[in-house]
Each structure stands twice: as structure tokens, then as C-alpha cells.
Amino acid sequence: MNSTAFFLGKGGVGKTTLSSAFALTLARRGAKVLIASLDPAHNLGDALDISLNGKVKTVEPNLDALEVDLAYWVDKYLDDSRKQLKANYSYNVTLNLDSFFNILKYSPGTEEYAVLWAIEDIHCRLGPLYDVVVFDTPPTALSLRFLSLPTISGLWVKELSKLREKILAKRQTITRLNPESPVAASCVDKDDDKVYGQLNTIGARLRKLEQLFAKESFLSVIVNPDQLSVDEALRIQDELTKLDIPLSAVCVNKQGVSDMVWEQNPSLARYPQFVYDFSRGGISTRENLLTIGAGPIADHFLKIVQNPTTERKKK
Amino acid sequence: MPQSFGHIIKSAIHIAAQINRERATGLIEFEEKELENIFALLILGGFAGLPSPPPPIANELLPYMEKDLLMLLSRTDLAQDPIGVLAGMFEMG
Numbered sequence: 412m413n414s415t416a417f418f419l420g421k422g423g424v425g426k427t428t429l430s431s432a433f434a435l436t437l438a439r440r441g442a443k444v445l446i447a448s449l450d451p452a453h454n455l456g457d458a459l460d461i462s463l464n465g466k467v468k469t470v471e472p473n474l475d476a477l478e479v480d481l482a483y484w485v486d487k488y489l490d491d492s493r494k495q496l497k498a499n500y501s502y503n504v505t506l507n508l509d510s511f512f513n514i515l516k517y518s519p520g521t522e523e524y525a526v527l528w529a530i531e532d533i534h535c536r537l538g539p540l541y542d543v544v545v546f547d548t549p550p551t552a553l554s555l556r557f558l559s560l561p562t563i564s565g566l567w568v569k570e571l572s573k574l575r576e577k578i579l580a581k582r583q584t585i586t587r588l589n590p591e592s593p594v595a596a597s598c599v600d601k602d603d604d605k606v607y608g609q610l611n612t613i614g615a616r617l618r619k620l621e622q623l624f625a626k627e628s629f630l631s632v633i634v635n636p637d638q639l640s641v642d643e644a645l646r647i648q649d650e651l652t653k654l655d656i657p658l659s660a661v662c663v664n665k666q667g668v669s670d671m672v673w674e675q676n677p678s679l680a681r682y683p684q685f686v687y688d689f690s691r692g693g694i695s696t697r698e699n700l701l702t703i704g705a706g707p708i709a710d711h712f713l714k715i716v717q718n719p720t721t722e723r724k725k726k
Numbered sequence: 727m728p729q730s731f732g733h734i735i736k737s738a739i740h741i742a743a744q745i746n747r748e749r750a751t752g753l754i755e756f757e758e759k760e761l762e763n764i765f766a767l768l769i770l771g772g773f774a775g776l777p778s779p780p781p782p783i784a785n786e787l788l789p790y791m792e793k794d795l796l797m798l799l800s801r802t803d804l805a806q807d808p809i810g811v812l813a814g815m816f817e818m819g
Binding site for chain 2 (some may be wrong): 485488490492495496498499500501515516520521524560563564567568571575577578580582583585586589591592594595597606608609610613626
């Protein structure tokens with residue numbers, strides 16, 4: 412068993428609480444679990460009653476946790492690129508490089524990519540050490556952007572690869588007809604062309620993440636018995652459908668928080684439902700998390716993980 | 727020492743063949759350079775407001791694109807007179 416679970420939903424619906432309760436339930440049943448918070452405004456440590464940072468920390472036997480430091484991932488990525496650039500370019504071209512990278516740090520999309528790199532690192536480096544990896548996600552906007560990035564960026568990479576192939580094919584023709592042309596001195600083979608190679612590497616990484624989100628993950632959306640969180644859950648469902656990412660369950664949290672009559676939206680009602688009553692006393696300790704009753708969703712998750720094809724076909 | 731007549735003829739044939747080869751590939755070379763220019767513009771155009779892939783992808787490709795970057799800069803000179811370049815290639819005017 413080795414699988415990944417994501418809990419999505421509007422800010423404040425209880426993603427951290429439910430994902431912590433889910434992770435703790437699985438850990439107490441004997442599975443080795445890692446829970447990672449991707450939310451830039453972390454509160455996973457508060458839910459688990461332990462101080463966390465970007466490094467893996469043992470919460471209790473079988474349960475480890477970390478809060479992803481997005482600033483670290485942005486810096487690390489830009490630093491790697493800067494070093495690579497300095498190594499490949501001539502000295503005079505890289506004189507003003509630092510100011511360029513300082514601007515890039517704040518360019519749109521960098522934070523979403525930082526989340527992706529963090530997920531990739533957790534999945535590839537830490538994933539094999541655990542039975543289950545649970546992600547507590549940031550609010551909807553950022554979550555949807557990082558979930559869609561592998562598909563959107565994959566399209567760009569695919570088209571750029573095609574264009575590069577065309578360039579290489581033209582270079583090959585020129586070299587064949589006129590070996591003395593200056594073009595003959597440049598790369599003509601796909602295997603030798605570093606840009607084409609790099610496009611392939613990026614493409615492979617993005618496909619792996621796309622596969623992780625669409626085929627190997629358990630995605631649960633959390634709603635409260637109110638219209639706003641349901642509307643947002645419907646938007647999440649729409650976006651995930653467009654990306655071909657299946658939703659595995661719907662959690663209705665804080666049931667009974669008000670006396671208002673509420674009925675689940677039919678579009679969300681077709682997924683397995685897990686209902687959690689509003690805890691009037693609050694959740695103040697780690698043991699309180701177990702009183703939420705994450706057992707049924709843990710059972711459903713294990714059923715999907717142990718028999719993925721049948722369960723996905725049923726959906 | 728003066729070159730033999732045979733050697734001069736051989737050189738003349740070689741030069742004529744090379745001129746023909748240059749003519750045959752001139753248009754393909756122009757196309758190839760334009761494609762390279764478009765590729766570089768697509769990758770780096772985001773920094774100048776053109777539609778481009780997400781900046782982090784451009785950033786990952788940048789370390790391998792020094793030649794393309796220099797090509798892009800040199801092509802900006804030709805951008806002032808693209809018709810002239812084409813006319814020169816087809817020996818018009």
C-alpha cells in the first residue's frame with residue numbers, strides 16, 4: 412500500500428482538522444503516515460498539537476508531519492537555475508543575473524510551482540518511506556492552480572517540443588545538403604540538443620505529477636452545511652472534471668452548526684458522503700481529533716487503495 | 727609555385743558546387759533561423775509581455791539557451807528590414 416490523499420475545500424471548512432483526523436486514524440490503525448501542509452498559512456501544527464516546520468517531525472509512532480516552507484522551495488529553485496545559468500553562459504552575459512532572479516521570485520506562477528516542486532519532492536523522496544501521504548491543501552484558488560499546472564504546462568512543453576523538432580529537422584536537411592554551412596556546426600540530433608533534452612525532462616516530470624493527481628490520488632472535497640462552501644465545492648468539481656481528476660469523496664463538516672434546513676447538492680450527492688457533527692466543545696487536543704469519527708472515510712480510502720481499478724470504474 | 731591548370735579547374739568546380747549548395751539551402755536556413763527566433767521569442771517573450779509558457783518553464787530552459795538568446799538579439803537588427811532580407815535572398819532589385 413502506498414497512496415496519496417488530498418483534502419480540498421473553501422477556507423475555513425475544516426480541511427486541516429479533517430485531514431489530521433484522517434491521518435491520525437490511519438496511523439493508529441498501524442499504517443505509516445506522513446501528513447504535509449501545503450497551505451502558506453500553516454496551522455497543521457496547531458491541529459496536531461506540535462510545533463512543525465519544513466522538516467519531517469515525528470508526531471507519534473506511525474505519524475510524521477511537516478509544514479512545507481514555500482519560500483524555501485522558491486529560493487532553492489531559483490538558486491539552482493542561477494547556478495546552472497552561470498555554469499553554461501559566458502561570464503559577461505551573466506553579470507546582472509541577480510537582479511533578474513530577484514524579479515523572477517515575484518513573477519506570477521512561481522508560488523504555484525513551488526507547491527508542485529514540494530509535492531514532487533514529498534512524493535518521490537519521502538513517499539516510498541510511508542504507506543500513506545496526506546496533503547492538507549491551501550484554499551481553493553491556489554489548490555486548483557497547482558492541480559491544473561501539470562496539464563497546462565504539459566501542453567506548452569508539448570508544443571515547444573514539436574517546434575524544436577521542426578528546427579532540428581531543418582538543421583539536419585541543411586547539414587545533409589551543405590555540410591559547410593554554419594548551421595552544420597550546431598546541434599542537429601535530438602539526443603545532443605540540450606534544449607530538447609530539457610523539454611523532455613520537464614515534460615516527464617509534469618506527466619508524473621499529472622498521473623499522481625489523476626490516477627494515484629484520493630481527492631476529497633470538504634463542505635459545510637452552507638451555500639457558499641457548496642458553491643465553491645461545485646467549482647472545484649467542475650475544474651477537476653475538466654482536468655480529468657476524479658473526486659473520491661465529499662465530507663460534510665460542522666453538521667448541526669445551525670438549525671437551518673440544508674440538503675446536499677445533487678451534483679455532490681453522487682459521491683460517497685461522510686458527515687461530521689459540529690463539535691461544540693472544540694478540538695483542542697490531538698486525542699480530540701479521534702472523536703470526530705474519521706473511521707468510515709479511512710475505510711473508504713483503504714478500499715480504493717487496495718482495489719483501485721474496480722473502485723474507479725464504479726465511479 | 728604556380729598552381730597546375732587541373733588544380734585550378736578542380737577549385738573552380740568546387741567553388742561552383744558550393745555556391746549552388748548555398749543557394750539550395752539559403753531558403754531553408756532562413757526558415758530555420760526564423761523558427762529559432764520564434765522559439766526564443768516564445769520562451770523569453772513573457773519577460774517582454776508576449777504570450778509565453780509559465781515563467782518557471784522558461785526559467786528551466788534558460789540555462790541551455792545562450793545561443794538562442796544571442797540569435798534573438800542579432801535578429802532584432804534584421805527586424806527593421808525583413809522585406810530587404812527576403813529580396814536579397816531571391817536576388818531581386
